[in-house]
Amino acid sequence: ESAALALRCGCDLNCGDMYRHLNDAIEQGLLDEADLDRSVKRLFAARFRLGMFDPPAQVPFASIPTEKVRCREHLDLALRMARESIVLLKNNGVLPLRKDLNHVVVVGPNAQNDVALYANYNGFSPTMVTPFDRILAKVSVGTQIHYGKGCDLWRDEPLSEAELNWCIRGDTDVVIAVLGYTTELEGEEGAVALSDGGGDRIRIGLPGRQLELLRSCRERAAGKPVVVVLLSGSPIDLSEVAPLCDAIVYAWYPGEQGGNAIADVLFGDYNPGGRLPVTFVASLAQLPPFTDYRMAGRTYRFMSAAPLYRFGYGLSYTRFTYANPKLSQAAIRPGDRVAVTVEVTNAGNVAGDEVVQLYVSDVQASVPVPRHHLEGFRRIHLVPGETTTVCFELTPEQLACYADDGTPMVEPGDFRLSLGGGQPDDPTAATCQVTLQVTTPTP
Numbered sequence: 001e002s003a004a005l006a007l008r009c010g011c012d013l014n015c016g017d018m019y020r021h022l023n024d025a026i027e028q029g030l031l032d033e034a035d036l037d038r039s040v041k042r043l044f045a046a047r048f049r050l051g052m053f054d055p056p057a058q059v060p061f062a063s064i065p066t067e068k069v070r071c072r073e074h075l076d077l078a079l080r081m082a083r084e085s086i087v088l089l090k091n092n093g094v095l096p097l098r099k100d101l102n103h104v105v106v107v108g109p110n111a112q113n114d115v116a117l118y119a120n121y122n123g124f125s126p127t128m129v130t131p132f133d134r135i136l137a138k139v140s141v142g143t144q145i146h147y148g149k150g151c152d153l154w155r156d157e158p159l160s161e162a163e164l165n166w167c168i169r170g171d172t173d174v175v176i177a178v179l180g181y182t183t184e185l186e187g188e189e190g191a192v193a194l195s196d197g198g199g200d201r202i203r204i205g206l207p208g209r210q211l212e213l214l215r216s217c218r219e220r221a222a223g224k225p226v227v228v229v230l231l232s233g234s235p236i237d238l239s240e241v242a243p244l245c246d247a248i249v250y251a252w253y254p255g256e257q258g259g260n261a262i263a264d265v266l267f268g269d270y271n272p273g274g275r276l277p278v279t280f281v282a283s284l285a286q287l288p289p290f291t292d293y294r295m296a297g298r299t300y301r302f303m304s305a306a307p308l309y310r311f312g313y314g315l316s317y318t319r320f321t322y323a324n325p326k327l328s329q330a331a332i333r334p335g336d337r338v339a340v341t342v343e344v345t346n347a348g349n350v351a352g353d354e355v356v357q358l359y360v361s362d363v364q365a366s367v368p369v370p371r372h373h374l375e376g377f378r379r380i381h382l383v384p385g386e387t388t389t390v391c392f393e394l395t396p397e398q399l400a401c402y403a404d405d406g407t408p409m410v411e412p413g414d415f416r417l418s419l420g421g422g423q424p425d426d427p428t429a430a431t432c433q434v435t436l437q438v439t440t441p442t443p
Contacts, residue, residue, distance in 0.1 A: 004030035012039040070125065075257065082254035082261035084353070084379075087274040088315040089238070089248040094174070094225040096268025096317060100140040101173040106132050107164070107217060108229075109153040109210070111178035116231040119253040120187045129259035131178045131229055131251075138263045150177075150217075154185055154207040159216060168220040175217045175224065176266070177245070179210045180231040183253070187233070204284060205237045218244045229262055235280045239308055250276075271317045273353030273379065275422070280309035300423060301370035312357050312374065312422045312429075318348030318384070325419050325434040333441055334399075334410035340392045342419040342432065346382035355379050356390045359424055362401055364413030369401045372416075372424055390419075399438065412440040 003018045004025035025031040051059035068074070088095070097104075110116040114128040136145055148163035168175060186201055205211065218226050228245045230236060233253050242248065249272070251262050264270035279300050281287060286305050288297045295302045300311035321344070328339035344356055358376035362369045376392040399415060400408040415438065418424035420431030 001025075001030060004035075007031060007039055008035055012042050078255050079257040079260055082251070082257050083264060083270050083272075085252055085254060085274050086261060086265050086272045087250040087276055087313075088265070088272040088317075089250050089276075089280075089309055089313075090242055090245070091247045091315055091317075094227065094246040095249075095266065097174060097227075097266055099138060099143070099267050101143055103144045103146070103169070103171045103173050104135065104139060105167045105172050105175045106135055106145065106147045106178065107150040107167060107175065107213065108178035109149055109151060109208075110180050110182070110229075110231045111147060111149070111176075113153070113182065115182045115184060116178075116180065117253060117255055117258045118183055119233060119255070120183055122183075125256035128256050131176075131259045131262045134259040134263035135176065135266065138267050138269075150213045151209045153182065153210075156208060159209060159213055164216060164220060168217065170222075172221060172224055175221050175226045176229060177214055177217055177226060178229045178231070179206055179214065180229075180236065181207060181233065182231070183233065201234070203237075204235060206241065211240060214241060214244050227266065229266075231258075235278055237283055237308075238280060239282050242308070250274075268317065271350055271352035273314065273316060273355060275312050275314040275355045275357075276309055277311070279303065279307050279311045282306075282308040301373050304371070310423050310426050312355075313426060314355070314422075315428065316348075316350075316352050316354070318346055318350040318352040320354045320382070320421055320430060321345045321347045322420050322430050322432045325417070325432050327417075327434060327436055330435075331437040331439050334412070334438055335396050337396070338394050338436060340376075340394060340417055340419070340434070341389050343387055343389050344380065344382065345387040346384050349384050351381065351383040353379055353381050354421055357420060357422060357429075358392045358394075359418040360394070360398060361416040361418070361424070362399070362411070362413070363416050365401050365411060367401050367403060372418065394436075410438060412438050414438075 003021045007022065008031065022031065022036060026033060026036070047053065051061065056062040111132040112130050114130065117128050117130065132147055139145065146167040148160060148167040150164060151157065151159050185207055214228065225246045226244065227247045227249070228241060229249045229251060231251055231253060238248065249262065249265055251258060254261055265272050286307065297303055323343045325342045332338050340358060344354060346352065356378045357374060359372040360375045361372040375394060375398045378390050380388060380390065382388060396410050399410045401411060402408055415436040416433055417436055418431050418433045420429040422429030424431050
């Protein structure tokens with residue numbers, strides 16, 4: 001039944017083995033051969049468009065020269081991807097770091113770990129740039145750098161006390177702890193070898209003794225800054241991490257140029273502008289039971305408890321302000337579109353990217369609706385003092401709520417539109433608001 005339902009709903013291709021049951025589904029009357037024919041036609045249409053049945057001379061993909069592999073353009077794109085993905089979660093003013101510091105200590109199981117740069121279904125590069133590689137290259141001549149792994153990535157083994165004693169001394173200016181996960185511990189590719197949940201995670205805290213390592217670094221640093229760089233493909237419980245450090249840089253699995261991107265952010269050669277694409281809960285206790293399929297309490301749209309870091313959140317080395325939110329029409333009918341504009345200014349001293357976000361709240365709905373939902377975003381770059389106007393268009397579909405039977409509808413009433421660098425309830429987002437009225441249609 002599940003295979004038949006998936007095919008009828010438009011899932012033409014299954015990467016597992018469920019679709020071997022399609023013949024049984026046809027025999028049981030759950031599918032028609034016409035349903036199967038439709039999917040087969042779409043799959044072959046895609047293969048035709050790729051040129052898989054044409055002579056190689058007619059297929060542009062078959063004539064890509066080897067010089068294109070890891071060419072300068074592709075390396076620059078890899079660096080841009082890694083830079084723009086980085087999210088600055090915490091900064092009490094220690095970042096960016098000076099390059100002429102006297103003594104920098106880099107610790108952690110991911111500081112020199114190529115695997116921590118990969119994601120699932122990854123390729124390989126002959127030059128994987130680790131965080132330690134580029135931190136070492138970034139600092140000035142004369143700066144001392146000490147590196148120690150400190151602990152294993154995931155094993156419950158004692159810290160390397162002698163190594164930490166040798167690295168962190170009285171003249172240390174900053175400790176950079178590179179922690180997190182790798183795809184050995186989490187991932188979609190079946191039963192990941194070291195995973196505690198077959199690729200899923202049963203716990204979302206730092207694995208192994210990494211938290212203990214961070215506590216040790218905080219104590220040994222004796223008041224000197226501690227910066228945490230995290231590599232991971234999903235949220236980590238940072239409720240115990242945040243109090244132990246002065247800054248948190250979340251770099252995900254950044255690819256072959258990850259080390260360059262991380263060092264650029266740490267030392268101020270790139271101003272981070274990434275935003276969280278997921279919610280970082282304060283703990284698993286904030287989430288409903290896994291077997292509860294109701295939306296209440298799930299995702300930023302329905303979660304009333306304050307998470308540790310919100311969906312859409314991210315800090316910058318500069319400051320942005322929002323002003324003059326405007327609507328092309330203050331009142332519309334249920335089927336109308338409306339333009340929303342806002343002025344954004346870089347009010348700081350550093351050029352940087354801002355991710356302008358538009359959230360919609362249906363404040364008078366007659367059915368259950370999200371607290372608010374993201375309906376537009378733009379990433380813009382502004383130099384200090386520069387102001388630009390950002391425009392979004394809202395369609396009727398983006399204002400819709402749903403009846404119990406799933407029927408979409410746009411109800412008359414007030415809609416609160418919030419524009420800023422994050423969610424409406426994010427105190428760092430500099431959000432401004434405007435109210436849109438949807439009027440009752442005239443007979």
